[in-house]
Amino acid sequence: GQSLEQPSEVTAVEGAIVQINCTYQTSGFYGLSWYQQHDGGAPTFLSYNALDGLEETGRFSSFLSRSDSYGYLLLQELQMKDSASYFCAVTFEKGGGNKLTFGTGTQLKVEL
Amino acid sequence: GAVVSQHPSRVICKSGTSVKIECRSLDFQATTMFWYRQFPKKSLMLMATSNEGSKATYEQGVEKDKFLINHASLTLSTLTVTSAHPEDSSFYICSAATSGRGGGTDTQYFGPGTRLTVL
Numbered sequence: 001g002q003s004l005e006q007p008s009e010v011t012a013v014e015g016a017i018v019q020i021n022c023t024y025q026t027s028g029f030y031g032l033s034w035y036q037q038h039d040g041g042a043p044t045f046l047s048y049n050a051l052d053g054l055e056e057t058g059r060f061s062s063f064l065s066r067s068d069s070y071g072y073l074l075l076q077e078l079q080m081k082d083s084a085s086y087f088c089a090v091t092f093e094k095g096g097g098n099k100l101t102f103g104t105g106t107q108l109k110v111e112l
Numbered sequence: 113g114a115v116v117s118q119h120p121s122r123v124i125c126k127s128g129t130s131v132k133i134e135c136r137s138l139d140f141q142a143t144t145m146f147w148y149r150q151f152p153k154k155s156l157m158l159m160a161t162s163n164e165g166s167k168a169t170y171e172q173g174v175e176k177d178k179f180l181i182n183h184a185s186l187t188l189s190t191l192t193v194t195s196a197h198p199e200d201s202s203f204y205i206c207s208a209a210t211s212g213r214g215g216g217t218d219t220q221y222f223g224p225g226t227r228l229t230v231l
Contacts, residue, residue: 033219042116042205042222043156087155098209100146100220102155 002026004088004103011109012078020073020106022088030091032064032071033100038084046086047073075108083110115139116208118223125196126231133191133226135206141186142208146220147179150203162189196230203227 003025012018022032031050035043049055049064049071061074075082088103115138125131135145143164148156160181161169168181178200180192193200207220 035222040225040227042224043207045219045221048219098144098220099158099161101158105153105155107153 002090002092002101004090004101006086006088006103006106008104009107009109011111013111014078014080016078017074017076018078018108020075020086020088020108022071022073022103024069024071024088024090024103026090026092026101028092028094029066029069030094030098032062033089033091034060034062034073035087035089035102036084037087037105043087078110080110080112083108114210114219114221116206116221116223118206118226120226121224122227122229124229124231127197128195130192130194131196131228133193133204133206133228135189135191135208135223137187137208137210137221140208140210142210143186144209145183145189146207146209147181147189147191148205148207150205150225152203156205159191193228196228198230201228201230 005023033048034046036046037043046060047062049062054063059076064071086106089100091098092101093099117136119134145162147159149159150156158171159174162181162183164183164186170176183189203225205225207222209220
Protein backbone atom coordinates (compact mmCIF):
# COMPACT_ATOMS: atom_id res chain seq x y z
CA GLY A 1 0.00 0.00 0.00
CA GLN A 2 0.83 3.65 -0.16
CA SER A 3 1.28 5.86 2.88
CA LEU A 4 2.25 9.51 3.03
CA GLU A 5 2.05 11.23 6.38
CA GLN A 6 1.91 14.96 6.98
CA PRO A 7 0.94 17.06 10.01
CA SER A 8 -2.74 17.87 9.82
CA GLU A 9 -2.42 21.53 10.78
CA VAL A 10 0.25 24.17 11.09
CA THR A 11 -0.23 27.74 12.27
CA ALA A 12 2.28 30.53 11.77
CA VAL A 13 2.37 34.32 11.71
CA GLU A 14 2.78 36.52 8.70
CA GLY A 15 6.42 36.98 7.73
CA ALA A 16 7.57 33.81 9.47
CA ILE A 17 9.08 30.62 8.04
CA VAL A 18 7.25 27.32 8.24
CA GLN A 19 8.28 23.78 7.37
CA ILE A 20 5.78 21.07 6.40
CA ASN A 21 7.14 17.55 6.66
CA CYS A 22 6.20 14.49 4.65
CA THR A 23 7.23 10.91 5.29
CA TYR A 24 6.30 8.24 2.83
CA GLN A 25 6.11 4.51 2.26
CA THR A 26 5.17 3.65 -1.29
CA SER A 27 5.39 0.71 -3.65
CA GLY A 28 7.62 2.71 -5.98
CA PHE A 29 9.32 6.08 -5.91
CA TYR A 30 10.28 8.35 -8.77
CA GLY A 31 9.88 11.75 -7.20
CA LEU A 32 8.18 13.90 -4.57
CA SER A 33 5.93 16.79 -5.53
CA TRP A 34 4.20 19.48 -3.52
CA TYR A 35 0.82 21.01 -4.29
CA GLN A 36 -1.11 23.89 -2.81
CA GLN A 37 -4.90 23.87 -2.68
CA HIS A 38 -7.16 26.68 -1.53
CA ASP A 39 -10.63 25.78 -0.31
CA GLY A 40 -12.79 24.64 -3.22
CA GLY A 41 -9.99 25.16 -5.70
CA ALA A 42 -7.67 23.13 -7.86
CA PRO A 43 -4.35 21.83 -6.56
CA THR A 44 -1.52 23.98 -7.87
CA PHE A 45 1.92 22.55 -8.50
CA LEU A 46 4.63 24.07 -6.31
CA SER A 47 7.75 22.00 -6.45
CA TYR A 48 9.27 18.67 -7.41
CA ASN A 49 12.29 16.66 -6.21
CA ALA A 50 13.53 13.56 -7.95
CA LEU A 51 16.98 13.63 -6.35
CA ASP A 52 18.19 14.28 -2.83
CA GLY A 53 18.69 17.87 -1.83
CA LEU A 54 17.03 21.22 -1.83
CA GLU A 55 15.10 22.84 -4.67
CA GLU A 56 14.34 26.53 -4.36
CA THR A 57 11.57 28.35 -6.17
CA GLY A 58 11.10 31.87 -4.89
CA ARG A 59 9.68 31.84 -1.37
CA PHE A 60 9.15 28.09 -1.51
CA SER A 61 11.82 25.42 -1.18
CA SER A 62 11.48 21.67 -1.10
CA PHE A 63 13.86 19.08 0.25
CA LEU A 64 14.13 15.35 -0.31
CA SER A 65 16.07 12.58 1.38
CA ARG A 66 15.33 9.32 -0.39
CA SER A 67 17.30 7.24 2.12
CA ASP A 68 15.03 8.55 4.89
CA SER A 69 11.84 8.49 2.78
CA TYR A 70 11.35 12.04 3.89
CA GLY A 71 10.83 15.44 2.42
CA TYR A 72 9.66 18.86 3.43
CA LEU A 73 8.28 22.04 2.01
CA LEU A 74 9.69 25.29 3.37
CA LEU A 75 7.69 28.47 3.04
CA GLN A 76 9.44 31.73 3.78
CA GLU A 77 8.13 35.25 4.33
CA LEU A 78 4.67 33.90 4.91
CA GLN A 79 1.77 35.88 3.55
CA MET A 80 -1.92 35.67 4.39
CA LYS A 81 -2.61 34.28 0.94
CA ASP A 82 -0.45 31.26 1.78
CA SER A 83 -3.24 30.00 4.04
CA ALA A 84 -4.25 26.82 2.22
CA SER A 85 -3.84 23.06 2.26
CA TYR A 86 -0.52 21.64 1.18
CA PHE A 87 -0.13 18.11 -0.15
CA CYS A 88 2.97 16.10 -0.79
CA ALA A 89 2.64 13.52 -3.54
CA VAL A 90 4.84 10.65 -4.62
CA THR A 91 5.14 9.50 -8.20
CA PHE A 92 4.97 5.77 -7.59
CA GLU A 93 4.46 4.37 -11.06
CA LYS A 94 5.62 5.33 -14.52
CA GLY A 95 4.70 4.09 -17.93
CA GLY A 96 1.27 4.87 -19.36
CA GLY A 97 1.06 7.74 -16.92
CA ASN A 98 3.09 8.95 -13.98
CA LYS A 99 0.76 8.06 -11.15
CA LEU A 100 0.68 10.17 -8.03
CA THR A 101 -0.38 9.20 -4.56
CA PHE A 102 -1.13 12.10 -2.28
CA GLY A 103 -0.36 12.72 1.35
CA THR A 104 -2.92 13.41 4.01
CA GLY A 105 -2.58 17.15 3.56
CA THR A 106 -1.54 19.95 5.91
CA GLN A 107 -3.83 22.88 6.61
CA LEU A 108 -1.66 25.98 6.96
CA LYS A 109 -3.14 28.96 8.75
CA VAL A 110 -1.26 32.23 8.53
CA GLU A 111 -2.17 34.76 11.18
CA LEU A 112 -1.37 38.43 11.59
CA GLY B 113 0.42 27.94 -20.01
CA ALA B 114 -0.62 24.44 -18.87
CA VAL B 115 -4.27 25.25 -18.26
CA VAL B 116 -6.80 22.52 -17.60
CA SER B 117 -10.52 23.19 -17.57
CA GLN B 118 -13.41 21.17 -16.25
CA HIS B 119 -17.07 21.42 -17.03
CA PRO B 120 -19.40 21.74 -15.27
CA SER B 121 -18.00 23.28 -12.12
CA ARG B 122 -21.06 22.28 -10.13
CA VAL B 123 -23.84 19.83 -10.78
CA ILE B 124 -26.81 18.73 -8.76
CA CYS B 125 -28.70 15.71 -9.95
CA LYS B 126 -31.32 13.26 -8.81
CA SER B 127 -30.45 9.81 -7.65
CA GLY B 128 -30.35 7.33 -10.52
CA THR B 129 -29.31 9.78 -13.22
CA SER B 130 -25.98 9.90 -15.00
CA VAL B 131 -23.63 12.86 -15.01
CA LYS B 132 -20.85 13.58 -17.46
CA ILE B 133 -17.83 15.68 -16.50
CA GLU B 134 -15.45 17.01 -19.13
CA CYS B 135 -11.76 17.68 -18.67
CA ARG B 136 -9.82 19.62 -21.27
CA SER B 137 -6.21 20.65 -21.60
CA LEU B 138 -6.45 24.06 -23.22
CA ASP B 139 -2.96 24.89 -24.36
CA PHE B 140 -1.12 21.60 -24.50
CA GLN B 141 -1.64 18.02 -25.54
CA ALA B 142 -1.94 15.50 -22.76
CA THR B 143 -1.49 11.87 -23.60
CA THR B 144 -2.44 11.01 -20.05
CA MET B 145 -5.19 12.37 -17.87
CA PHE B 146 -6.05 11.37 -14.36
CA TRP B 147 -9.29 11.44 -12.41
CA TYR B 148 -9.36 12.01 -8.68
CA ARG B 149 -12.01 12.18 -6.04
CA GLN B 150 -11.75 14.35 -2.95
CA PHE B 151 -13.96 14.41 0.12
CA PRO B 152 -14.12 17.56 2.27
CA LYS B 153 -10.90 18.23 4.19
CA LYS B 154 -9.43 15.03 2.79
CA SER B 155 -6.73 14.06 0.35
CA LEU B 156 -7.09 13.40 -3.35
CA MET B 157 -7.74 9.77 -4.18
CA LEU B 158 -6.70 8.57 -7.62
CA MET B 159 -9.60 6.89 -9.34
CA ALA B 160 -8.25 6.11 -12.79
CA THR B 161 -5.62 6.86 -15.39
CA SER B 162 -6.81 7.72 -18.85
CA ASN B 163 -4.62 7.40 -21.92
CA GLU B 164 -5.72 8.72 -25.26
CA GLY B 165 -7.01 5.99 -27.53
CA SER B 166 -6.94 3.22 -24.96
CA LYS B 167 -9.02 1.94 -22.09
CA ALA B 168 -8.70 3.63 -18.75
CA THR B 169 -6.87 1.93 -15.92
CA TYR B 170 -8.84 1.95 -12.69
CA GLU B 171 -7.44 1.89 -9.18
CA GLN B 172 -8.39 -0.86 -6.82
CA GLY B 173 -11.85 -0.43 -5.42
CA VAL B 174 -13.10 1.87 -8.18
CA GLU B 175 -16.02 0.44 -10.15
CA LYS B 176 -15.26 0.84 -13.83
CA ASP B 177 -18.90 0.30 -14.82
CA LYS B 178 -19.98 3.08 -12.52
CA PHE B 179 -17.30 5.58 -13.46
CA LEU B 180 -16.99 5.48 -17.22
CA ILE B 181 -13.95 7.22 -18.64
CA ASN B 182 -13.42 8.14 -22.25
CA HIS B 183 -10.24 9.80 -23.52
CA ALA B 184 -11.40 10.85 -26.95
CA SER B 185 -8.51 13.07 -27.95
CA LEU B 186 -5.23 14.48 -26.72
CA THR B 187 -7.09 17.37 -25.12
CA LEU B 188 -10.31 15.82 -23.83
CA SER B 189 -11.24 13.19 -21.29
CA THR B 190 -14.69 12.61 -19.84
CA LEU B 191 -15.87 10.95 -16.66
CA THR B 192 -19.46 9.73 -16.54
CA VAL B 193 -20.92 8.85 -13.18
CA THR B 194 -23.65 6.36 -14.04
CA SER B 195 -26.76 5.84 -11.93
CA ALA B 196 -25.50 8.31 -9.37
CA HIS B 197 -26.38 7.91 -5.72
CA PRO B 198 -25.92 10.25 -2.77
CA GLU B 199 -22.72 8.46 -1.75
CA ASP B 200 -21.22 9.54 -5.09
CA SER B 201 -21.47 13.16 -4.01
CA SER B 202 -17.94 14.48 -3.98
CA PHE B 203 -15.43 16.83 -5.57
CA TYR B 204 -14.08 15.30 -8.77
CA ILE B 205 -10.82 16.66 -10.10
CA CYS B 206 -8.99 15.82 -13.29
CA SER B 207 -5.39 16.43 -14.14
CA ALA B 208 -3.36 16.31 -17.30
CA ALA B 209 0.23 15.24 -17.44
CA THR B 210 2.87 16.48 -19.75
CA SER B 211 6.58 16.02 -19.82
CA GLY B 212 9.31 18.58 -19.83
CA ARG B 213 7.31 21.45 -18.33
CA GLY B 214 7.51 23.11 -14.97
CA GLY B 215 8.91 20.83 -12.35
CA GLY B 216 9.77 17.92 -14.56
CA THR B 217 8.30 14.89 -16.19
CA ASP B 218 6.01 14.14 -13.28
CA THR B 219 4.13 17.40 -13.22
CA GLN B 220 0.39 17.14 -13.33
CA TYR B 221 -1.78 20.17 -13.99
CA PHE B 222 -5.12 20.10 -12.32
CA GLY B 223 -8.52 21.26 -13.41
CA PRO B 224 -10.65 23.41 -11.10
CA GLY B 225 -12.79 20.46 -10.07
CA THR B 226 -16.46 19.57 -10.32
CA ARG B 227 -18.64 19.52 -7.23
CA LEU B 228 -21.24 16.77 -7.67
CA THR B 229 -24.25 16.64 -5.37
CA VAL B 230 -26.65 13.74 -5.76
CA LEU B 231 -30.02 14.22 -4.10
